[in-house]
Amino acid sequence: MSDNLNALEDWAGALLAKLQPTERRKLNQTLARELRRSQQQRITAQQNPDGSAYAPRKPRKDLRRGGRIKMFAKLRQAKHLKLQSDADSIAVAFLGNSARIARAHQYGLVDSIERGGPQVRYARRELLGFTEAELEMIRDHLLHHLAL
Template sequence: MNDLEQLETWATPLIAALAPSARSKLLQALAVDLRRSQQRRIAQQRNPDGSVYAPRKPQREDRAGRIRRGAMFRRIRMARHLRATSNADGLRVGYAGRVARIARVHQEGGIDIAKRGGASIRYARRQLLGFNEKDRELVQSWLLNHLSQTAPLPR
């Protein structure tokens, strides 16, 4: 059983005990916090295990060369692309549409065409989204903090 499954087993009964409206509020706040965590990690150019992303392949200098020298995934980590959604049943942090395809190619290290009519390119595996120990601790602290505030005081 991996960390995510253990956390889910531990958290599911606690979250299920909440009213649907309280559950929705908690999960939305948690989704936003998890998205921020993912954004920070992508900005640091690190995989969930802490290793550094594989470097870019050398590019030919041209007008677009200035874009290639910056950090990878600058725009893909913005909140308008990296979505955090939730409802009373669960939460989701991920990509949608064309950005999801780009993210999936990098996440899995797949093959894609960089520009229309261009050659196929094999991209190195760079895990954009992932769950690490810090994220697990974040979820636990959120749940414990929320439940301790909403729990009735003992008499």
């Protein structure tokens, strides 16, 4: 995966250098929105970037609603999943307390369930990452923008 990303970066870097900064910024904003939308859809589908399903949530005894609760229902919202873009870079990231929660799941770290609660090792669930379809989408957007 990282080899594909590095190859895409090398290939696109030379082409992007030929664009004016305003055109690069406009392209980067479009790409950032598309990447965030794609990440949100993948989180909703509860899938890692490689297509495998997230590790299942541990059952809770005090679950009052009955039935299943989708993981990361609020975390995938745009107010938590921020995007930053300028002429030179694109970033889709979690900020604040959302970042702490996402980092614990992304890397399978130890964190507390609630403030002052017990420490638990979370299963690894990759919230952010590039899929092959996203890499193709970046390439297609770049080629389409350069063709105009």
